[in-house]
Amino acid sequence: xxxxxxFSRKVFQEDGYNFNLTIRSVNSRFLEIxxxxxxxxxxxxxxxxxxxxxxxxxxxxxxxxxxxxxxxTAFEPEINLRLLxxxxxGILQLKKKYLRRVVFSLDPFLKNPAVVNFGNxxxxxxxxxxxxxxxxxxxxxxxxxxxxxxxGNEILAEIKTAVxxxxxxxxxxxxxxxKTENELPDSFRKKIQQLLENKExxxxxxLTESAILSAKISVTEELNRLTAHFKRVLNIIQxxxxxxxxxxxxxxxxxxxxxxxxxxxKTQSEELIDTVIEIRKLVDDIRQQxxxxx
Numbered sequence: 001x002x003x004x005x006x007f008s009r010k011v012f013q014e015d016g017y018n019f020n021l022t023i024r025s026v027n028s029r030f031l032e033i034x035x036x037x038x039x040x041x042x043x044x045x046x047x048x049x050x051x052x053x054x055x056x057x058x059x060x061x062x063x064x065x066x067x068x069x070x071x072x073t074a075f076e077p078e079i080n081l082r083l084l085x086x087x088x089x090g091i092l093q094l095k096k097k098y099l100r101r102v103v104f105s106l107d108p109f110l111k112n113p114a115v116v117n118f119g120n121x122x123x124x125x126x127x128x129x130x131x132x133x134x135x136x137x138x139x140x141x142x143x144x145x146x147x148x149x150x151x152g153n154e155i156l157a158e159i160k161t162a163v164x165x166x167x168x169x170x171x172x173x174x175x176x177x178x179k180t181e182n183e184l185p186d187s188f189r190k191k192i193q194q195l196l197e198n199k200e201x202x203x204x205x206x207l208t209e210s211a212i213l214s215a216k217i218s219v220t221e222e223l224n225r226l227t228a229h230f231k232r233v234l235n236i237i238q239x240x241x242x243x244x245x246x247x248x249x250x251x252x253x254x255x256x257x258x259x260x261x262x263x264x265x266k267t268q269s270e271e272l273i274d275t276v277i278e279i280r281k282l283v284d285d286i287r288q289q290x291x292x293x294x
Contacts, residue, residue: 001159001237001245002294003151004028004059008143012136013070015129020066021136023144027292028060036111038065041130048137055145058246058294067128080115087115148294155289159237162282163230169279170227173263176272177219219263219272226259226279246293253287 006025013019033049040048052061091104109115233252236245260280264273 001152001156002145003148003155003292004246004294005151005292006144006148008140008147010136010140010143014132014136016070017128018068018070019133019136020064021140022064023140024062024064025056025059025144025148026062028058031056031058032060034060034062034111036062036064038067038128040065040133044130044134044137047134048141051138051141055141056148056294078116084109084115152293155292156237159286159289162286163234163237166230166279166282167234169275169282170223170230173272173275173279174223174227176269176275177223177263177267180267180269180272181218181220219267222259222263222266226256226263229256229259246290249290249293250287253283253290256283257287 004025004027006023008023010021011019012021031053033052035045048063087109229252233249233256236249236252239245257280260276260283263276264280267273267276
């Protein structure tokens, strides 16, 4: 099981320059790769994207690369205020023209190397040699994968603990549901006797009405589906050959929550309701965990 969250960093020297490479991965529905800092040559960026796509299926991957010539003092980010002001003036004119319905953020502008230069003289048009950078990127990507796997294993351990408890509760819920159905005729008979003040009761009528009521409140089908979903979840988390599990597990968690909701709405057993509520809580906890899984 692989987490979508990970971090790796590599500091190295090449061709007379000091490099600081950082790769950070966070949750996202799809795979998104962003580069910041030193502009890479198109050929190198294409290779890096290809490597990441082959090994990571989901997540927002931010790659930061800084370069500084050996012996130079630390640099400060340079902001092109003139260009930034022109961009903002243009947006304000649009807001005025369209009655302030235009909403914008400075983030896209600040990410543009033409507006903010993080590399001093080594910015977008840098002449820094990049022929030997690929191996460092691959090493940093490997470290990121290891980081994601370690966090994924921690999440998996927590999920397994919750799954073990859910199995116990489902077995308990099935017994409670069967007990409720078995006790229904006697319970129905007692209620009728109270209403009729111990007058003679047609036993056939009692059994017929009990069967009708039992069919209405029976949760056997719901518990069977809940059990089937649970077995599928168990198979997925035990399958070591399948790395991308997040979307399928999230779907199954939704289905399990749907079945527990139906059980609670149909049953008349308070003890069964308490058991299913505990199942719901555990399923919801697992669902929160798998939001971070590829």
